[in-house]
Amino acid sequence: MTEHVALLDEPDVAPHDGAVVLQAVDIAKTYGVTRALKGVNFEVRRGKVTVLFGENGAGKSTLMKILSGVEKPTAGQLILDGEPLNLESTNDAVARGISIIHQELNLASNLSVRDNIFIGREIRGRTGAIDYGKEREITQQVMERLEEDIDPSTLVQDLRVGQQQVVEIARALAADARILIMDEPTSALSATEVEVLFKVIRELTSHGVAIVYISHHLEEALEIADYAVVFRDGELVATEEAANVDLSWVVRQMVGREADYDFRDEPRDFGDVALSIQGVTVAEPDTGRVVVNNVSLDVRQGEIVCLYGLMGAGRTELMEALAGRDPISGGRVLLGDQDIADLDIQERIANGMGLVPEDRQRDGLVQMMSVGKNISLPSLLSTVKNLFIARKTERERVDRQISDVRVKTAGQDALITSLSGGNQQKVVIGKILLTDPKVMLLDEPTRGIDVGAKGEIFALLFREAKKGLAVLYVTSEVGEAITASHRLIVMSKGRLIREFDPRTATRDQIMAASGEHDTHYDEEARVEEGALQEAAVQEGAAQGGAEQQLGQEASEGASQ
Amino acid sequence: MSTTTTTPAPPGAPAADEKSGRSRFNMNTLLVEGRALIALIIIIAIFAILSDNYLTAGNLTTITKQVAFNAIVALGMLLVILNGGIDLSVGSIVGFTAAVAGNLFRGVHIPGTDVTMFPSLWVIIVLSLAVGMLVGWVNGLLIARLNLAPFIVTLGMLYVARGLTEVLLNGQNITNELFGQPGLNNTGFFTVFASKPLGLPLAAWVMIILAIIFSIVLNRTPFGRWLYATGSNERAAQLSGVPVTSVKTWIYVLSGLCAAIVGILQMANISSATADLGTFYELNAIAAVVIGGAALSGGRGTVRGTIIGAFVIGFLANGLVIVGVSPFWQKVITGAVIILAVAVDQIQQIAQRRRSAARAVAAAKAAASQRETVGTSS
Numbered sequence: 001m002t003e004h005v006a007l008l009d010e011p012d013v014a015p016h017d018g019a020v021v022l023q024a025v026d027i028a029k030t031y032g033v034t035r036a037l038k039g040v041n042f043e044v045r046r047g048k049v050t051v052l053f054g055e056n057g058a059g060k061s062t063l064m065k066i067l068s069g070v071e072k073p074t075a076g077q078l079i080l081d082g083e084p085l086n087l088e089s090t091n092d093a094v095a096r097g098i099s100i101i102h103q104e105l106n107l108a109s110n111l112s113v114r115d116n117i118f119i120g121r122e123i124r125g126r127t128g129a130i131d132y133g134k135e136r137e138i139t140q141q142v143m144e145r146l147e148e149d150i151d152p153s154t155l156v157q158d159l160r161v162g163q164q165q166v167v168e169i170a171r172a173l174a175a176d177a178r179i180l181i182m183d184e185p186t187s188a189l190s191a192t193e194v195e196v197l198f199k200v201i202r203e204l205t206s207h208g209v210a211i212v213y214i215s216h217h218l219e220e221a222l223e224i225a226d227y228a229v230v231f232r233d234g235e236l237v238a239t240e241e242a243a244n245v246d247l248s249w250v251v252r253q254m255v256g257r258e259a260d261y262d263f264r265d266e267p268r269d270f271g272d273v274a275l276s277i278q279g280v281t282v283a284e285p286d287t288g289r290v291v292v293n294n295v296s297l298d299v300r301q302g303e304i305v306c307l308y309g310l311m312g313a314g315r316t317e318l319m320e321a322l323a324g325r326d327p328i329s330g331g332r333v334l335l336g337d338q339d340i341a342d343l344d345i346q347e348r349i350a351n352g353m354g355l356v357p358e359d360r361q362r363d364g365l366v367q368m369m370s371v372g373k374n375i376s377l378p379s380l381l382s383t384v385k386n387l388f389i390a391r392k393t394e395r396e397r398v399d400r401q402i403s404d405v406r407v408k409t410a411g412q413d414a415l416i417t418s419l420s421g422g423n424q425q426k427v428v429i430g431k432i433l434l435t436d437p438k439v440m441l442l443d444e445p446t447r448g449i450d451v452g453a454k455g456e457i458f459a460l461l462f463r464e465a466k467k468g469l470a471v472l473y474v475t476s477e478v479g480e481a482i483t484a485s486h487r488l489i490v491m492s493k494g495r496l497i498r499e500f501d502p503r504t505a506t507r508d509q510i511m512a513a514s515g516e517h518d519t520h521y522d523e524e525a526r527v528e529e530g531a532l533q534e535a536a537v538q539e540g541a542a543q544g545g546a547e548q549q550l551g552q553e554a555s556e557g558a559s560q
Numbered sequence: 561m562s563t564t565t566t567t568p569a570p571p572g573a574p575a576a577d578e579k580s581g582r583s584r585f586n587m588n589t590l591l592v593e594g595r596a597l598i599a600l601i602i603i604i605a606i607f608a609i610l611s612d613n614y615l616t617a618g619n620l621t622t623i624t625k626q627v628a629f630n631a632i633v634a635l636g637m638l639l640v641i642l643n644g645g646i647d648l649s650v651g652s653i654v655g656f657t658a659a660v661a662g663n664l665f666r667g668v669h670i671p672g673t674d675v676t677m678f679p680s681l682w683v684i685i686v687l688s689l690a691v692g693m694l695v696g697w698v699n700g701l702l703i704a705r706l707n708l709a710p711f712i713v714t715l716g717m718l719y720v721a722r723g724l725t726e727v728l729l730n731g732q733n734i735t736n737e738l739f740g741q742p743g744l745n746n747t748g749f750f751t752v753f754a755s756k757p758l759g760l761p762l763a764a765w766v767m768i769i770l771a772i773i774f775s776i777v778l779n780r781t782p783f784g785r786w787l788y789a790t791g792s793n794e795r796a797a798q799l800s801g802v803p804v805t806s807v808k809t810w811i812y813v814l815s816g817l818c819a820a821i822v823g824i825l826q827m828a829n830i831s832s833a834t835a836d837l838g839t840f841y842e843l844n845a846i847a848a849v850v851i852g853g854a855a856l857s858g859g860r861g862t863v864r865g866t867i868i869g870a871f872v873i874g875f876l877a878n879g880l881v882i883v884g885v886s887p888f889w890q891k892v893i894t895g896a897v898i899i900l901a902v903a904v905d906q907i908q909q910i911a912q913r914r915r916s917a918a919r920a921v922a923a924a925k926a927a928a929s930q931r932e933t934v935g936t937s938s
Contacts, residue, residue, distance in 0.1 A: 378800040389782060
């Protein structure tokens with residue numbers, strides 16, 4: 001078992017030489033009709049931090065999945081130390097020294113730090129029983145290396161989120177990782193914890209570990225980067241030494257050209273206020289943590305308002321509270337001039353407000369039902385005659401809707417799972433449209449669908465807006481926010497930061513406003529959250545909004 | 561590429577017209593249900609060869625009656641399983657309902673007075689059914705409102721209802737009182753509930769009528785659609801405005817009602833309310849639903865399949881008795897058939913998923929190549 005300790009000894013080769021250890025040559029990946037990666041050439045260098053930049057769907061995550069053995073490339077070759085590499089599984093990758101730390105922590109919280117570090121690859125003694133002593137020893141060594149004072153027998157659930165992250169890193173180190181991939185490692189960390197993490201990263205690189213780092217926090221990521229690599233639309237568009245680049249270079253490369261669609265010149269004759277959000281605050285039911293903080297916003301008939309913000313900005317929580325899934329803990333929401341506080345989801349839909357949720361598979365579709373039955377589900381009661389569903393009426397309505405929102409399908413009896421992502425999304429939008437809504441809420445309506453379908457979906461929204469529909473949607477793609485909205489509001493850490501006119505706003509302004517500069521947030525957040533009693537007693541509030549995203553995931557996990 | 565619904569399907573893609581889409585869908589359901597039907601035919605054939613007494617009119621009547629009891633409980637169970645739940649309390653509700661009905665025949669003593677009330681026959685029936693629904697309603701409230709696990713809630717109710725049955729009967733079966741007394745307006749129980757209209761036991765008629773009603777409810781009413789939707793994806797159904805909480809509550813009420821109906825019919829059948837009436841009925845009902853092709857995870861299952869499943873169990877159990885297989889081995893064989901049914905179902909599901917995945921990939925490729933030739937004009 002000495003190989004576990006080997007890494008912790010002094011490096012055998014010059015760690016800073018920056019030699020290429022892992023190479024991706026012409027890697028392409030296709031999902032159905034979507035080309036997630038279009039022939040990417042990418043290099044990972046020993047002892048260096050390579051940071052990947054790119055908007056959602058640019059192809060970063062897909063490449064990381066391929067590098068870590070989660071997915072196989074459709075075409076192309078990986079080369080490790082000059083040898084061709086074919087990864088069959090994540091275990092295979094780990095055995096070759098490639099480890100990945102996912103955005104969502106993959107720890108068994110009921111087990112100890114030691115058990116988590118050796119989970120699935122326990123050290124066995126001669127009898128076949130686990131050699132706990134040896135495991136403990138290695139855990140201690142790794143923790144010392146990471147300068148983290150965590151006892152190996154501590155339960156993971158008793159650790160702070162930042163410490164849990166360290167356990168993930170320790171697990172990779174104990175597995176002798178030479179290449180460590182970190183996907184959004186700081187999204188759940190406080191500012192101090194980020195500093196600790198960066199210290200750990202520098203420590204690792206000085207020992208020859210190659211780091212691949214993905215982050216939406218551009219400035220933060222630039223700080224740690226040796227090399228900056230930018231992805232856009234499935235292609236690697238730029239590689240540069242970090243010393244030579246700055247934030248605006250990254251943004252320029254990330255965004256590149258405009259989206260294929262542009263609705264900025266659409267007419268703007270809005271009607272009365274259709275949806276009025278007045279000082280709405282949402283606290284997580286489980287933790288009491290404030291995730292939406294005193295948000296006020298009006299959407300008029302015929303207007304398309306875009307909420308731009310990163311994951312964890314509180315966008316989804318706001319949408320779900322508006323739709324009626326979660327209660328709001330402060331403020332009020334008017335639909336027309338009706339306060340909707342007492343209405344449940346069904347009544348809100350009946351009164352003209354429906355949500356197209358973020359996660360199509362989990363919240364948008366009933367997988368066992370046909371395309372047609374999915375489309376008619378929310379408006380089913382309007383086809384009922386004498387207690388029974390009027391099947392002919394239903395089929396006609398569904399057929400009309402399928403051609404109206406242009407779903408490509410073999411027919412309304414086809415299984416919903418047979419459709420592509422874009423067409424599934426059209427089904428979700430179409431089913432809400434069939435309820436004859438006045439206000440439509442959409443949470444990341446173009447997530448995971450190709451450019452062509454994105455254009456079609458926005459064309460549909462603008463067409464409906466022209467007829468008077470008020471639309472409020474959430475996105476984390478800047479290009480989309482600018483080209484497909486009448487008004488653009490940046491949301492960050494649960495609050496609305498700034499409003500832009502998409503005809504004049506620049507990408508730099510929007511991205512800057514979206515709150516990568518979160519260092520000042522903690523203080524303010526603590527003061528405001530103090531206003532809410534349940535938040536005041538919450539220890540988590542002290543760590544501010546930085547933890548909110550993980551909190552979300554935890555509560556989702558708990559509710560499932 | 562803009563008016564795509566009218567675009568003819570590219571070669572290699574699944575046939576694009578609606579008619580063939582529908583017929584393929586039916587082929588799949590036919591396969592799933594056909595499996596149970598084939599099993600039923602095989603079982604009947606085997607026992608008919610092994611014993612001359614199997615396919616006699618008398619024996620078929622006996623089987624049908626037993627099947628009907630199980631099938632009626634199973635219909636209620638089907639609703640619960642479609643929702644992704646389970647109702648372990650139905651057997652106890654059968655016994656409890658009979659005990660309540662029996663006590664009503666015996667008369668209700670008003671405490672503190674000398675008055676004993678004797679409800680009339682139909683009041684007794686209605687009250688007993690209401691008690692069954694009430695027990696189901698408690699199940700439903702605990703499961704839907706408090707989000708408790710259906711398995712645990714109904715397991716607890718299994719004990720509670722059985723215990724109450726024993727309390728009500730207090731160690732004595734109720735038999736003679738069931739005949740009623742002419743002066744008390746509560747006679748005629750057996751005349752009605754042990755009758756055989758047109759030569760078929762009443763239980764069989766009830767089964768047929770309930771199967772038709774349930775089939776209509778599941779296929780033609782919003783409630784049925786909502787039930788399938790919540791069973792397949794509760795979160796999506798909820799966001800589509802489906803009243804998931806009340807759907808969930810109602811299915812347990814209906815399951816309780818079905819069990820209560822069987823309680824009355826079974827009491828008429830054995831001429832007595834006993835403390836162990838309905839024991840293990842929940843297991844037979846679950847088996848019938850599962851053999852009928854329903855998924856325990858919810859969202860998939862049919863009335864037809866469930867009825868066939870009940871017949872499979874009934875014909876099998878009866879055949880084993882008639883052929884003279886020892887009671888011990890009967891259990892082994894019945895259990896093996898249930899496992900076999902579910903295993904075959906699972907294998908079929910996997911094969912079907914692979915087929916549809918292959919179809920989707922083929923369609924996607926064809927669409928992509930078509931798009932390339934046409935060019936992106938949308």
